[in-house]
Amino acid sequence: MLIKDIDKLQSTKNFIKNLSYDEIKDYFNKNDQQTFRADQLYLDLYSRRCNSFDEILTLPKNLRDKLTEDFHFYSLEINNVRYSSDGSVKFLFKLTDGNYVEAVFMPWYEADSETIERATLCISSMAGCPVKCTFCATGSMGKIRNLTTAEIVDQVLLASDYMKSDINNIVFMGMGEPLLNYHNVAKSISIFTDSRSSWLSRRKITLSTVGIPVKIKALASHPTPVKLALSLHATTNDVRNQIIPVLKNIPLEDIFSAVEYFYRKTKMPITYEYIPFAGLNDTLADAKRLAKISRRVPSRVNLIPYNDISFTNPQGFAKDLKPTPIEEVHDFAKHIRDFGGWVTVRDTFGQDIEAACGQLALSQ
Ligand code: SAH
Ligand code: SF4
Numbered sequence: 300m301l302i303k304d305i306d307k308l309q310s311t312k313n314f315i316k317n318l319s320y321d322e323i324k325d326y327f328n329k330n331d332q333q334t335f336r337a338d339q340l341y342l343d344l345y346s347r348r349c350n351s352f353d354e355i356l357t358l359p360k361n362l363r364d365k366l367t368e369d370f371h372f373y374s375l376e377i378n379n380v381r382y383s384s385d386g387s388v389k390f391l392f393k394l395t396d397g398n399y400v401e402a403v404f405m406p407w408y409e410a411d412s413e414t415i416e417r418a419t420l421c422i423s424s425m426a427g428c429p430v431k432c433t434f435c436a437t438g439s440m441g442k443i444r445n446l447t448t449a450e451i452v453d454q455v456l457l458a459s460d461y462m463k464s465d466i467n468n469i470v471f472m473g474m475g476e477p478l479l480n481y482h483n484v485a486k487s488i489s490i491f492t493d494s495r496s497s498w499l500s501r502r503k504i505t506l507s508t509v510g511i512p513v514k515i516k517a518l519a520s521h522p523t524p525v526k527l528a529l530s531l532h533a534t535t536n537d538v539r540n541q542i543i544p545v546l547k548n549i550p551l552e553d554i555f556s557a558v559e560y561f562y563r564k565t566k567m568p569i570t571y572e573y574i575p576f577a578g579l580n581d582t583l584a585d586a587k588r589l590a591k592i593s594r595r596v597p598s599r600v601n602l603i604p605y606n607d608i609s610f611t612n613p614q615g616f617a618k619d620l621k622p623t624p625i626e627e628v629h630d631f632a633k634h635i636r637d638f639g640g641w642v643t644v645r646d647t648f649g650q651d652i653e654a655a656c657g658q659l660a661l662s663q
Pocket of ligand 1: 435436471472473475476477508530606607
């Protein structure tokens with residue numbers, strides 16, 4: 300289903316998917332309706348997946364009209380869809396203010412069949428990103444704005460509807476730093492994991508962060524905390540400050556303390572994401588430190604091959620970043636293993652449709 304003219308929606312009305320279950324309940328109560336109406340609407344939105352208020356036939360016509368008067372239904376539209384030869388599908392969404400974000404659908408097929416066995420959707424939490432990591436296409440855009448809860452939730456609903464497939468896993472690894480949009484991201488997690496709709500278990504959601512200690516601790520106290528992936532990319536403060544200069548006031552030790560706190564509270568293992576850059580963070584000493592870091596709490600190191608972002612015309616330090624050749628990435632993984640760390644090398648999806656985050660949106 301394709302929505303047209305999303306940018307012509309009136310800005311005065313709210314979007315229904317910005318509301319938590321309790322807020323929907325309050326809305327109905329204020330309009331002299333009983334609480335079971337909130338349950339009906341909630342299930343129609345997230346379990347039956349209605350595509351408009353008109354489709355919500357469990358509610359009487361006068362209530363459907365009232366909802367249409369008070370709320371917009373979708374907060375973004377599919378603007379472009381690109382298919383990769385490896386099966387992944389990249390969605391470009393247009394927001395009501397004309398900005399763009401993207402999400403990537405990654406299917407796994409049943410053996411010798413075209414039936415999708417399970418699918419992961421990588422979603423965005425911001426348009427652009429203020430952290431401006433030197434290696435990241437989204438970072439080169441700077442911050443445009445946080446996404447609303449509805450814009451986060453609608454990426455999943457629209458991609459699932461378009462692909463005619465359930466989404467079994469959600470990863471916050473698209474555009475933006477989710478922990479710097481904590482309020483809206485936390486609310487979307489509550490919607491995804493709400494027991495009424497039995498949409499997703501919290502263990503099927505992973506939030507990837509560059510490491511904002513106070514918000515890592517907040518996530519640990521969320522009613523349904525999700526899995527944590529930490530984008531580490533360096534084993535010393537000196538190197539990290541070079542590749543992520545915006546965070547130079549946050550020492551690695553503060554991040555590790557927050558990660559330890561997260562593990563103590565949630566008992567969920569951590570993933571450390573690490574892009575090996577030739578000659579910068581891929582030495583034997585790095586492998587040894589990584590193994591040591593990964594033993595502090597149950598965790599694994601996921602080595603991510605660097606996706607080229609030369610089309611963003613990087614300058615200065617960013618221009619000189621070179622990927623460690625893939626055979627050497629595997630050697631690096633072996634060293635980490637030999638030092639006692641648990642490590643995997645990430646399969647890259649969608650390289651022919653620009654896999655690095657932010658690329659499609661940037662080209663708009
Ligand atoms: N802001 C969050 C989540 C979005 S980025 C974070 O940084 O974790 C998701 C992942 O993509 C991060 O691990 C990030 O380091 C990685 N990434 C960014 N640019 C990349 C590139 N050019 N090549 C490979 N991975 C990249
Ligand atoms: Fe932002 Fe993550 Fe990209 Fe860094 S890697 S600029 S935190 S989206």
